[in-house]
Amino acid sequence: MFKILFPYLKILFYIANIVLIALYVFPGSILGWFLYGNAGLQPQITSNFIVSSNHVYAFVALSILGYISYKNQKLNFLFFYLISISIFLEILHIIIPNRGFEFSDLFGNILGVSLVYFFHQTYNYFYNSKNDKKKF
Numbered sequence: 001m002f003k004i005l006f007p008y009l010k011i012l013f014y015i016a017n018i019v020l021i022a023l024y025v026f027p028g029s030i031l032g033w034f035l036y037g038n039a040g041l042q043p044q045i046t047s048n049f050i051v052s053s054n055h056v057y058a059f060v061a062l063s064i065l066g067y068i069s070y071k072n073q074k075l076n077f078l079f080f081y082l083i084s085i086s087i088f089l090e091i092l093h094i095i096i097p098n099r100g101f102e103f104s105d106l107f108g109n110i111l112g113v114s115l116v117y118f119f120h121q122t123y124n125y126f127y128n129s130k131n132d133k134k135k136f
Helices: 002-025 030-036 053-069 075-092 103-135
Strands: none
Touching (some): 002 030, 002 075
16 A cells, blocks of 8 residues: 555655644744634644654654655664754754743654654564564
């Protein structure tokens, strides 16, 4: 099934990147503007705990979409790109009006990408261990 959807998943990943970048560079909250009619209000999915939960969810979703789109292709580059963009976009908040750099947001971004990366590493470890046992 993924082979049929594979080209569309990459396009969806690219669109998700564009949407995420637009949400990050907009001076205020696009979602708050649409939902509440106030760009100064940021919708909160769940309560924050040390890191920003919204940022974790956004980067987990983007990372999963990228992981599925690039399965077995350039995954190291993908995760490097995702970590880099998560840092760069949060640093941009220093210069974007009505936005503010926050370490909890930055750590939420990095945590979101890291969760998917560690899932990938764990999956590969156990999958390769299982295949190695079959050889004996």
